[in-house]
Amino acid sequence: MASQSTTVENQWISKRFLFGTKLPIVYEPVHEKPIENFTDWIRTHQKEWREDLKNHGAILLRGFPVHEALDFQSILYATEEKNLGEFYLGTSPRDQVVKHVFTASELPPHYPIMQHAEMSFLDNPPKLLFFYAEKASEFGGETPLTDLREVYKEIDPKIIKKIETFGIRYRRRYDGPSKKSRFSLWKTKRWDEMFGTTNLEEVKKIADQNRFQLEWFGKDSLTITNEQSGFRIHPEANTIAWHNHSQTFHHQAAVSEVWKIVKRQKTIRSLGVAILLTLLTILKRLAGQKSHDVHVTYGNGEEISVNEMKSISDVFWKHMVAFPWQTGDVLIIDNFSVSHGRLPFTGPRRILVGWSD
Numbered sequence: 001m002a003s004q005s006t007t008v009e010n011q012w013i014s015k016r017f018l019f020g021t022k023l024p025i026v027y028e029p030v031h032e033k034p035i036e037n038f039t040d041w042i043r044t045h046q047k048e049w050r051e052d053l054k055n056h057g058a059i060l061l062r063g064f065p066v067h068e069a070l071d072f073q074s075i076l077y078a079t080e081e082k083n084l085g086e087f088y089l090g091t092s093p094r095d096q097v098v099k100h101v102f103t104a105s106e107l108p109p110h111y112p113i114m115q116h117a118e119m120s121f122l123d124n125p126p127k128l129l130f131f132y133a134e135k136a137s138e139f140g141g142e143t144p145l146t147d148l149r150e151v152y153k154e155i156d157p158k159i160i161k162k163i164e165t166f167g168i169r170y171r172r173r174y175d176g177p178s179k180k181s182r183f184s185l186w187k188t189k190r191w192d193e194m195f196g197t198t199n200l201e202e203v204k205k206i207a208d209q210n211r212f213q214l215e216w217f218g219k220d221s222l223t224i225t226n227e228q229s230g231f232r233i234h235p236e237a238n239t240i241a242w243h244n245h246s247q248t249f250h251h252q253a254a255v256s257e258v259w260k261i262v263k264r265q266k267t268i269r270s271l272g273v274a275i276l277l278t279l280l281t282i283l284k285r286l287a288g289q290k291s292h293d294v295h296v297t298y299g300n301g302e303e304i305s306v307n308e309m310k311s312i313s314d315v316f317w318k319h320m321v322a323f324p325w326q327t328g329d330v331l332i333i334d335n336f337s338v339s340h341g342r343l344p345f346t347g348p349r350r351i352l353v354g355w356s357d
């Protein structure tokens, strides 16, 4: 992949773009310096990097001496963000590494993770999202990015109108602690893992704070329903972005994704996954929406059709940029403007994550 555009010299940090697109902007050191010099730079150049983040949506920090989770966390501290994440109310299975740093996802390597803004189904999703490539994979495993402001402009106006009118409704079903395994095919974690507790009063409290409606069923299984507007206005830039989890929660989304991945990765495994997932999705569709463990509809309960979902996926893939990770890379994402996902990979890979509310 060729890197393009001009290099802008600014003291000891240079800036450039990958792919000739403006997402992400890449910062690289011109001279080798210890991590402390870089965290000082982040701390003292708030206006400059925040302006770049606002305009481009993501900054890739490449070539800095970020060797472990604590170095990464020192960058999070240097941003002086007030509320660094410690409690994760999202859908991926994650492990805490140090106070504000988690593994990005413990989902198996062949699972694709579709484009989404982090925790967009919450009233207050993270403002900034940080990834760190502790170990880049040998093949695949990119964290593709998409500018959600561009997506909003290009989605079929009929879909935009329906979301404007009705919003988006999510319904997710989770097993409880009586089920020992961490994830099944259509479920990514258990509710006790998500809420971080088995105390039902505590679960109810967190649910109320987030406007989640809870319905218990079976031994200790749980259905969570909630609604969101589906778009979000950037608190500082005032721009509007597509901001919902239709891409990850709709049964059609994964199928559209895996066939696009077959074209991109051209591997036997991706073809196998695509065929298997297509068959399973047909069975799932035949079983009806009541059988879906995650389900997304318009806010009035109307289904988002398969064709509508395909058209949404096409817009994402048109604007998506995917660059191979290099070990030591750090990525800062404006979660109100840019979505992320994960392509399947082989070989060892460890990507860590942090965020600020």
Ligand SMILES: [Fe+2]
Pocket: 116, 117, 118, 119, 340
């Ligand atoms: Fe995510």
